[in-house]
Each structure stands twice: as structure tokens, then as C-alpha cells.
Amino acid sequence: MSKQKHDTPMLDELENGPWPSFISGIKRLRDEHGDERVNGIANDLLGQLEHSYETRKGYWKGGTVSVYGYGGGIIPRFSEVGKQFPESKEFHTLRVQPPAGNHYSTDILRQLANSWEKWGSGLVTFHGQTGNIMFIGSTTENTQHFFDEINDYGFDLGGAGPCVRTAQSCVGAARCEQSCANEQKIHRALVNNFTDDVHRPALPYKFKFKISGCPNDCMNSIERADFAVIGTWRDEIKIDHDEAKSFVETKGRQYMIDNVITRCPTQCMTLKDDDSLEIDDRNCVKCMHCLNVMTKALSPGDDRGVSVLIGGKRTLKIGDLMGTVVVPFMKLDTDEDFEHLVELSENTIEFWAENALEHERCGEMIERIGLVNFLDGIGVDVDPNMISHPRESSYVRMDGWDDEAQKWFERKQEEKRSTLTAQAG
Amino acid sequence: MALADMRRPIESGCPDGFQYMHPVMIRNFGQWKFHDHPRPGVLRHVANSGETVWTVKAGTQRILDAFTLRKLCDIGDEYADGHVRFTIRSNIEYMVDDGAKVDPLIEALEAAGFVVGGTANSVAFISHTQGWLHCDIPGTDASGVVKAMMDELIDDFKNCNMPNRVHITTSCCQINCGGQGDIAINIQHTKPPKINHDLVANVCERPAVVARCPVAAIRPAQVNGKPSLEVDEKKCICCGACYPPCPPMQINDPEHSKLAIWVGGNHSNARSKPSFQKLVAAGIPNNPPRWPEATALVKRILKAYQSDAKDWERMNEWIDRIGWPRFFELTGLPFTKYHIDNWRGSRKSLNASTYIRF
Structure with a gap:
């Protein structure tokens, strides 16, 4: 490289120590890459980053960059100190949607690396916090070229700005025995129904889908997703009694009592005198703990489906919110079931888009208008599974009580009828 | 270029994962029977069919340069079956259908400088945001904080010596893109804009x-x-x-933008409902390039948790059992007026009982 390398005494400190160093990686691009353009970007990027370390301030500002036909998907970054570091002065990130479940072949990773070296900085993250592949560092012009190239072989941009964002799903049924759902199918059915809302930001704020195959919720969906879909089951936990006994034999009674029986949040497990295990499934809340500990002896039941929780989000603006149960259980076996789920997401986004304030997440809107108004808006009936406990304050007008009680009894009767019909059929 | 010549995007959205998935995972999709944990960094899943898949998990620098990405691919081709995935915490996972491939794969990864671990009751890789390298509003460089901290926590990543898994996150501003964690190290501004x-x-x-x-x-x-x-x-x-x-x-200030530490965020429903993280320490200097003060506090909290928590207790469950006074006693952290919440709904965080441990 002909140009003078920036001194980076502070960043050099991050090359020490046993954990892999991202600074060493950027230096490799500066020193060893065959393309001078890439060398130059890496050099000036290191220069600007060192400047940040010295002054303890960031020097990137946003702007407007997109690809032809879309309005979002790129995080524009223009340097405020571009005169000192000209070769990285335009350093946009492309957010690209990963394959559902984050599966890759080494071939496709190489293909992506080749395209990215041609048009970008050669720096990439799998994945950003929303779940996108982050291709970090491209000029406005090259952003379009890179997108055209990878879009031709099957990759598309994710969301940025007030829009439906890239979704996330766990490894699930592909490798995990605790999966109660087809996470990949749910993931794609939901987010790919909204490609227009992903690519053309026109919603009040961001909207995220996350799908976990069981209540361990490895995707953190309750805490991070506006629309969380979590696999669960409603029949009995399956017990392999021989395996359960051998677990007690190997680990000991004390371990079994301290780490399984008494850790159950509803105390629904009993270890009997003959070391056999009994579960009061009626009171099991599907927390997953006993299944996590006794992976060979216990498995989810066969009557599987999903719970849907709506309104999770992070701090800005009213504080952190978790999602709230809106659908306690629904089956996801048939095409019709999937249509029902997609329809619920459409109703949610439509109602939120019409009723939210600017920059108001779905959960914040629900907080402002109350869950009942939201349920009314999306056409979902109230259910005691939606609450931790009923209201504690008497300050509410209740002159519609008789009608509402009547609705409840009618719904219960209807449920009973359809169960009987299903059993008869 | 004239507008008419511009290429129209193909709005294909999220790609199908099956095209890149390991064949043994396709064949046994939804048909897995159980898993176990042969050693730190390795999971073994067995299907109803009897087929088995071993997963080797490795930590990386997260921000990958093209050379590192290719090296990970080379290892995947030579020692594994050419199929990988990435976890939510940016670890790479190699899947192999033969147990004999596990040890050579681990050797190859370690020889190349990657760190095998991050499974079960380890300290997982720190999930983090972008920082000064790319963000437009960062108060710090999360990537640097994480690199410096993982250098010190590497043994806890490679081994499973914690009572339960420990998820650590960092964020460069109070929007907190890093998310909820058993321990979170986040920017806390202390002066108005x-x-x-x-x-x-x-x-x-x-x-x-x-x-x-x-x-x-x-x-x-x-x-x-x-x-x-x-x-x-x-x-x-x-x-x-x-x-x-x-x-x-x-809002960012070289001196007055500090780091704060929060503990007890837990996304899982296992044993107890999901929980948000709580403030435990603040006023920690934002001190590049290696942020030693923040790392020292994280290690102190980890040590107290490791020595006092029972098996399977996550950070929040341990503190629920021993109580907050004991937490501050064990960690030696000061309890201040800033720990008492005054945001909306805060009364629910006050002790309205005589439940007091003496």
C-alpha cells in the first residue's frame, strides 16, 4: 500500500489478549488484501476509529441512501471527519435478511464474501442485533451494485427505519427436540407477507417479528419483538419412565429434588417413593425447566401449536415492555391455520399503523389505549390467560357488565359445542 | 444511468433456510429425540431415526473481515461438512454427522485462534452493538469493550463453571440495542445535551x-x-x-458519558417468568481502549454469583433467593438513591411487606 498508514496506538491495545481481535482483522484488510481500494478503506477506517478512541466520540452521521425501488434497508453513514479519512468517508451498511434459522453453506458464504470484497469494505457481521447480515462499509454508488449482485442470487434487503424489520427464528425443528413448531415456515410466512412494508418505511415506527420454537425463547422474543410467536403444547409432557428412573439413579434423589422437583414454578411434579415421576399436567405452565434438565426422559406433548405475545420492545420511549399474551394457543398445522396467524399480524399492523403516534411502538400504543381497546381493534376476544391478575382498582365504569358476562357464557358454550363436534367427527 | 435502465429489485424477502441446511438436519427436521452435552462447546442431538448430529460452537471477533470469513469456511470444508449457522450471539456453529470429526474440528478452530465453548452453563459470548466503528449516536465502542472483556472471561466461555448460563450484553447508548442480559454494560449519560x-x-x-x-x-x-x-x-x-x-x-460527552451495569435480565420462561435487568452500578469511566474498571466489576459480580448461586439459578433467580441487600453485600457495590426506581409503575418495585432478611 502506497499511502501512509495511520498510527493506531490505542487500537493496537485491542490486538493483545487471547480473544480474536476485530482490529487485527481490519488491519489484515489494510495490509494483505489484493485490492488497493479495500486497503485504503481499512486504513482510513482505522484512522477514524483511533480518533474516536482518543476523543471518546463518534464521527458518523446518517443521511439518505437506498437502492432503486426501495426506501430503506441501508444504514447511511457519512463521516464528519471525512477530510482526514477520505477513503472511508462514505461507509454505509447494507442490512440483508439471512436465511430463516441462520443456516449457510460455506459455498454461499464465499459467494457473499466475493461480492462484498468487490463492492464493499470486506467487513461483515453475522448478525446485527435485529438479525440482519450487516455488510459494513460501502459507498452510495457501490451499495446499488452490491445489492444488484446478491439480489440476483437470492438475498434481499432487510428493514431500516419505521417499517417491518427483518425477523429472527431459532434453530428449532432443524436440530432441537424441544421445538414445538416449524419456526422457519412461520418466520417466512410472516415477514415475507410484508415485503412492501419492509422495503418502504411508512409505519409509525419499527415492527419486529421473532419466532422461538419453545418457551425457552432463545430468540428473546417476549422482550424484543412486537409480535412474538412461541411454540408450545397443551397435552401432557411425555415421560420416558425408564429414562426418568435412570436419571434419578445416576444423579441421585437429592439432585432430583433440588434441581427438578422444587424448581417447578407451579409445584406440579412429585417424586414418588419408588423414584417414579408424576406430573400434574393441568398445572404445568410449560416453563421448560424440567425438560431442559432431563432431556432424555421428558419431551413436549404431541398437541402442539403456538402462543402469540404482542408489544415487546426496548427502552425508548416509555421504558422496556414485554409482550403480552394475545393468543394463548393456536394450532399451526394446516394452511388455514397459517392464514389465520398471518391475518392476525395484518390486523395488528393495520390497527397500529392507523392508531399509533409517530415513533410509537405497538406495545407503547397498547399501554396508552389499554389492552381491551387494542383487542377490540384487532377482533380478538378477552381471555384470562392475557393477565397476571384481574384489575385491582374499582375506578372503572362497568354498566356493560351483563352484556359482557353474557358474551363470555356464549363463547364458552360455543367452545364446548365445537369440541363435542370435533370429538364426534 | 437513466431511470429506465435501472435494475428492478426482486422482492424475495427472507431466503429459505433449507437450501443451506445440513442434510442430516433436513432428513430429521422436527424428529429430534434428545440432546446431551459431551463437552463444553459441543452439543450432540439424536433423532428418532437414530441419526446424530454434533454441533461445535466457536466464538469469533463478530466483526469479520473477509479473510476470517474465508478461514471459517475453509475449516468448515476441511474438518466439517460445509454447513454452518450463526447463533443469536454471533457464534458460529459447525454441524457434523460423525462424532470422529469433532476433535479434529475443534483442534483446527483453536489452531486458527477461534474459541470453542459458549454452551450450557458457560459465560456466553457478549451480545453487543456497533459503537464508534459504525453507529451515528454511540457513547462508546461496544466492540472494543467486548474484546477487552472476553480476553478476561475466555476461560468462563471455554468451560461450564457457572451455576447456569450467563448472558452478557453491552450497549453504546441508552436505547440499549444490546438487549436484556444477566449482566448488561451500558452507556449512561449524566449531563444534558x-x-x-x-x-x-x-x-x-x-x-x-x-x-x-x-x-x-x-x-x-x-x-x-x-x-x-x-x-x-x-x-x-x-x-x-x-x-x-x-x-x-x-449527548455524548468524553467525560460525563459513563458506563452502568445492570443485572438479572432473563428472556427465558424456564423456572420463572422473563425478567428485565436492574441497575446495580454506575459512574464507571468510559475508558478506552480496554475499559479495565468495567471488566473488574463484571468479574466481581460473576465471582459472587458463581460462589453463591445454586445449580440452575440464573442471575435473577439467585438474587430473588438471597435478596438485594445480600447482593450488595456480596459484591461490595454501594447501594444509592439511584437504585430506587421512580419511573412509571415503580411502586411495584418497592417492598410492601415485612419480608426482610436479618
Whole structure:
């Protein structure tokens, strides 16, 4: 490289120590890459980053960059100190949607690396916090070229700005025995129904889908997703009694009592005198703990489906919110079931888009208008599974009580009828 | 280029994962029977069919240069079956269908400088945000904090010596993109924004900025004859929410943007309902390039948790059992008025009982 390398005494400190160093990686691009353009970007990027370390301030500002036909998907970054570091002065990130479940072949990773070296900085993250592949560092012009190239072989941009964002799903049924759902199918059915809302930001704020195959919720969906879909089951936990006994034999009674029986949040497990295990499934809340500990002896039941929780989000603006149960259980076996789920997401986004304030997440809107108004808006009936406990304050007008009680009894009767019909059929 | 010549995007959305998935995972999709944990960094899943898949998990620098990405691919081709995936915490996972491939794969990964581990009751890789390298509003460089911290926590990543798994996160601003963690190290600003009144009118959509403030501390004002915004500094909570929509309201301060540590965030439903993280320490200097003060506190909290928590207790469950006074005693951290919440709903966080441990 002909140009003078920036001194980076502070960043050099991050090359020490046993954990892999991202600074060493950027230096490799500066020193060893065959393309001078890439060398130059890496050099000036290191220069600007060192400047940040010295002054303890960031020097990137946003702007407007997109690809032809879309309005979002790129995080524009223009340097405020571009005169000192000209070769990285335009350093946009492309957010690209990963394959559902984050599966890759080494071939496709190489293909992506080749395209990215041609048009970008050669720096990439799998994945950003929303779940996108982050291709970090491209000029406005090259952003379009890179997108055209990878879009031709099957990759598309994710969301940025007030829009439906890239979704996330766990490894699930592909490798995990605790999966109660087809996470990949749910993931794609939901987010790919909204490609227009992903690519053309026109919603009040961001909207995220996350799908976990069981209540361990490895995707953190309750805490991070506006629309969380979590696999669960409603029949009995399956017990392999021989395996359960051998677990007690190997680990000991004390371990079994301290780490399984008494850790159950509803105390629904009993270890009997003959070391056999009994579960009061009626009171099991599907927390997953006993299944996590006794992976060979216990498995989810066969009557599987999903719970849907709506309104999770992070701090800005009213504080952190978790999602709230809106659908306690629904089956996801048939095409019709999937249509029902997609329809619920459409109703949610439509109602939120019409009723939210600017920059108001779905959960914040629900907080402002109350869950009942939201349920009314999306056409979902109230259910005691939606609450931790009923209201504690008497300050509410209740002159519609008789009608509402009547609705409840009618719904219960209807449920009973359809169960009987299903059993008869 | 004329508009007519521009290539129209193919709105294909999220790609199908099956095309890249390991064949043994395709064949046994939804048909897995159980898993076990042969050693740290390795999971073994057995299907109803009897087929088995071994997963080797490795930590990387997360921000991958093309050379590192290719090296990971080379290892995947030579020692594994050419199929990988990435976890939510940016670890790479190699899947192999033959147990004999596991040890050579681990050797190859370690020889190349990657770190095998991060499974079960280890300290997992720190999930983090972008920082000074790329973000437009960062108070710190999360990537640097994480690199420096993982250097010190590497043995806890490679081994499974914790009572349960420990998820650590970092965030470079109070929006907290890093998310909830058993331990979170996040920027906490301590001074109101410094406003460049010459730029506000041209750069910021003023009503939107006013609306963005969580405590209604911003109002439109004429300053030096120019339309601008002013902040009621008595009301201001120094959160920085005004800075993204209005860059002339600079919130980042080399000295007064500090780090704070929060504990007990837990996303899982296992044993107890999901929980948000709680403030335990603040005023920690934002001290690049290696942030030693933050790392020392994280290690102190980890040590207390490791020695006092019972098997399977996550950070929040351990503290629920022993109580907050004991947590502050064991960690030696000061308890201050800032620990007592005054945000909406905060009364639920007060002790309205005589449940007191003496």
C-alpha cells in the first residue's frame, strides 16, 4: 500500500489478549488484501476509529441512501471527519435478511464474501442485533451494485427505519427436540407477507417479528419483538419412565429434588417413593425447566401449536415492555391455520399503523389505549390467560357488565359445542 | 444511468433456510429425540431415526473481515461438512454427522485462534452493538469493550463453571440495542445535551424532537434570534433520546458519558417468568481502549454469583433467593438513591411487606 498508514496506538491495545481481535482483522484488510481500494478503506477506517478512541466520540452521521425501488434497508453513514479519512468517508451498511434459522453453506458464504470484497469494505457481521447480515462499509454508488449482485442470487434487503424489520427464528425443528413448531415456515410466512412494508418505511415506527420454537425463547422474543410467536403444547409432557428412573439413579434423589422437583414454578411434579415421576399436567405452565434438565426422559406433548405475545420492545420511549399474551394457543398445522396467524399480524399492523403516534411502538400504543381497546381493534376476544391478575382498582365504569358476562357464557358454550363436534367427527 | 435502465429489485424477502441446511438436519427436521452435552462447546442431538448430529460452537471477533470469513469456511470444508449457522450471539456453529470429526474440528478452530465453548452453563459470548466503528449516536465502542472483556472471561466461555448460563450484553447508548442480559454494560449519560443553536433549525424537525423526549423537557425557543430548542435541565434525565433525531443536541460527552451495569435480565420462561435487568452500578469511566474498571466489576459480580448461586439459578433467580441487600453485600457495590426506581409503575418495585432478611 502506497499511502501512509495511520498510527493506531490505542487500537493496537485491542490486538493483545487471547480473544480474536476485530482490529487485527481490519488491519489484515489494510495490509494483505489484493485490492488497493479495500486497503485504503481499512486504513482510513482505522484512522477514524483511533480518533474516536482518543476523543471518546463518534464521527458518523446518517443521511439518505437506498437502492432503486426501495426506501430503506441501508444504514447511511457519512463521516464528519471525512477530510482526514477520505477513503472511508462514505461507509454505509447494507442490512440483508439471512436465511430463516441462520443456516449457510460455506459455498454461499464465499459467494457473499466475493461480492462484498468487490463492492464493499470486506467487513461483515453475522448478525446485527435485529438479525440482519450487516455488510459494513460501502459507498452510495457501490451499495446499488452490491445489492444488484446478491439480489440476483437470492438475498434481499432487510428493514431500516419505521417499517417491518427483518425477523429472527431459532434453530428449532432443524436440530432441537424441544421445538414445538416449524419456526422457519412461520418466520417466512410472516415477514415475507410484508415485503412492501419492509422495503418502504411508512409505519409509525419499527415492527419486529421473532419466532422461538419453545418457551425457552432463545430468540428473546417476549422482550424484543412486537409480535412474538412461541411454540408450545397443551397435552401432557411425555415421560420416558425408564429414562426418568435412570436419571434419578445416576444423579441421585437429592439432585432430583433440588434441581427438578422444587424448581417447578407451579409445584406440579412429585417424586414418588419408588423414584417414579408424576406430573400434574393441568398445572404445568410449560416453563421448560424440567425438560431442559432431563432431556432424555421428558419431551413436549404431541398437541402442539403456538402462543402469540404482542408489544415487546426496548427502552425508548416509555421504558422496556414485554409482550403480552394475545393468543394463548393456536394450532399451526394446516394452511388455514397459517392464514389465520398471518391475518392476525395484518390486523395488528393495520390497527397500529392507523392508531399509533409517530415513533410509537405497538406495545407503547397498547399501554396508552389499554389492552381491551387494542383487542377490540384487532377482533380478538378477552381471555384470562392475557393477565397476571384481574384489575385491582374499582375506578372503572362497568354498566356493560351483563352484556359482557353474557358474551363470555356464549363463547364458552360455543367452545364446548365445537369440541363435542370435533370429538364426534 | 437513466431511470429506465435501472435494475428492478426482486422482492424475495427472507431466503429459505433449507437450501443451506445440513442434510442430516433436513432428513430429521422436527424428529429430534434428545440432546446431551459431551463437552463444553459441543452439543450432540439424536433423532428418532437414530441419526446424530454434533454441533461445535466457536466464538469469533463478530466483526469479520473477509479473510476470517474465508478461514471459517475453509475449516468448515476441511474438518466439517460445509454447513454452518450463526447463533443469536454471533457464534458460529459447525454441524457434523460423525462424532470422529469433532476433535479434529475443534483442534483446527483453536489452531486458527477461534474459541470453542459458549454452551450450557458457560459465560456466553457478549451480545453487543456497533459503537464508534459504525453507529451515528454511540457513547462508546461496544466492540472494543467486548474484546477487552472476553480476553478476561475466555476461560468462563471455554468451560461450564457457572451455576447456569450467563448472558452478557453491552450497549453504546441508552436505547440499549444490546438487549436484556444477566449482566448488561451500558452507556449512561449524566449531563444534558449540549446544543449547537446555529444548526438546530436547519437540521432538526423541531416538533418531532419535542415529542421524542420521555419527560417533556424540550421546548421550542428562539436563541440568539434563531429558531432552536431548549432543554429544561432540571427535568432532563440525560437519556439521549433527542440526539438521534437532532444531532446538534450532542449527548455524548468524553467525560460525563459513563458506563452502568445492570443485572438479572432473563428472556427465558424456564423456572420463572422473563425478567428485565436492574441497575446495580454506575459512574464507571468510559475508558478506552480496554475499559479495565468495567471488566473488574463484571468479574466481581460473576465471582459472587458463581460462589453463591445454586445449580440452575440464573442471575435473577439467585438474587430473588438471597435478596438485594445480600447482593450488595456480596459484591461490595454501594447501594444509592439511584437504585430506587421512580419511573412509571415503580411502586411495584418497592417492598410492601415485612419480608426482610436479618
